[in-house]
Amino acid sequence: MTAVQVQQPIVESAAASASMGLELTLGQCTVVQCNYAHGRQFVDSILGEPLHQGYNVQYKGTTLHMQRTELKHRAGFCLLDDGVYSYMKVYDFLSFWARLYNAGKPVDELLKAVGLEDKAKVRLSRLSMSEKRRLSFARSIVHDPELVVWEDPEQNLDLEGCIIVRKLIASLIDQGKTVLVTCSTMEQAISLSEHVYRLTENGFHRFLTQEEAEPAEQAAPLDAADILDIEEPTAEQPETAMPKLEKLMVKADDKYVFLDPSDIYYVESNDGLSHIHSGAGEFAVTWTLTEMESRLSRQQFYRCHRSYLVNLQHAAELIVWSRNSYSLVIGDGKKSKIPMSKAKFEELKAIVGSQT
Incomplete structure (x- = not known):
């Protein structure tokens, strides 16, 4: 079932004519590979920022603007520049957000999901950058949202953090959530999901991954000037x-x-x-x-x-x-x-x- 539909701005160019919109379905992670500027503009459009409303985003048939309370409680966001209250302790920080959303998801369960259960009584100022990002992921899903949007989730993460966030994405998919992720490299994108799009100034373009049908590549003859390949001498060739x-x-x-x-x-x-x-x-x-x-x-x-x-x-x-x-x-x-x-x-x- 389609949960989110994204229609991009109309761009009059040959490259843009081959682009497409974006559809996000329940129980699926969709990755958009793009540079930071395009990714932030896209995410800001979803958030309903007035300066970045270039994309028409429909959530279950309703225009998505995060200023609308009913939609704000159904979506969770984690951005690269999200701040934390450094003076608070980890458990208190998540509890604060849980009360703000009147959420019923257990804080202990969230801390375990992001590998911070042993940091519950630690002040945020003493966490590493990777741990702070993991806490931000937990904060973004504290209200059990249907739509989860994360900006470049593996940025500023160590290897342990990357493993944890991938397991968390898999868990969200199993729960039937709609997950949207932006990232900067194609290597990362296609290792996170088989549903990958590239976003450029010309719009969205679907990237076919390994698990999908692959047409046979038609190998064109190579130009001899392009490859310098002098073989080892054969028995018929002189030793010189x-x-x-x-x-x-x-x-x-x-x-x-x-x-x-x-x-x-x-x-x-x-x-x-x-x-x-x-x-x-x-x-x-x-x-x-x-x-x-x-x-x-x-x-x-x-x-x-x-x-x-x-x-x-x-x-x-x-x-x-x-x-x-x-x-x-x-x-x-x-x-x-x-x-x-x-x-x-x-x-x-x-x-x-x-x-x-």
């Missing part, structure tokens, strides 16, 4: 033949860059291009991910997701978010987290070997 040299030759501004595959961290498919993330920088090429996979087959690259090809030499960790959700952590300095499904996890274990 040039030794094997395999590199990717990619265009960057007004020059070409030769990339050693071993220096590539991962390749991401987005907006019809393959984005190569390497120690030399990021490069966008027109090859499909299937073409990239074919060219790099002799290297230790693995297709962990329909939109990602990773160099296993740079895989540092594997995070288990839940029974069906995993992320590969890449040793690229930023510790990029690449999403992976349970099926791919089992496949990877067979490739690299595992104790379990």
Whole structure:
């Protein structure tokens, strides 16, 4: 059942004509990947801020404005810049909000859900940034809302906090809540949910994830000028033949860059291009991910997701978010987290070997 419908502003451009509205259903988490400015404008529209009413938001057929008391009690929000009363203790803080909403949800239960039951008597000023954010999540659902909206929930969270918030989202879905999340990276978005949209100045665009039907990619012939690939000499070739040299030759501004595959961290498919993330920088090429996979087959690259090809030499960790959700952590300095499904996890274990 559709709980929320979002109609975006009318933008007269070719790119905008391919965009769509947004529908949120009960018992589902929908993730909107966007930059901070677009995400905040979108959330402010839902909140009914007068300067940001670019989106028409309908909640069960009624225009959603948070100034309306009956809707305010049916929706819960957690924003990045939400403040806390530093002088209060954790338990007292949640109890205050529970009384404000005349809520019946037990405070002890909420503290346990966000992993703060042992911090109940601690002042908020002594909490870490991650713990304060987890407390804000608890505050946003203290009144047991039907619609939950969180802005970039893993921002300012440590690993423990990320695991807790993902379990909390799963719990909200099981309760039949409608969950809307914004986030800044596509890696994070598709690891949080299979219902993912990108939001740009041209509106919403659906992102197809691994669990959905994937049409076969039509691999276009590669231009010989784009790949420098000199094979090892065969038995028929003279021994003086040039030794094997395999590199990717990619265009960057007004020059070409030769990339050693071993220096590539991962390749991401987005907006019809393959984005190569390497120690030399990021490069966008027109090859499909299937073409990239074919060219790099002799290297230790693995297709962990329909939109990602990773160099296993740079895989540092594997995070288990839940029974069906995993992320590969890449040793690229930023510790990029690449999403992976349970099926791919089992496949990877067979490739690299595992104790379990």
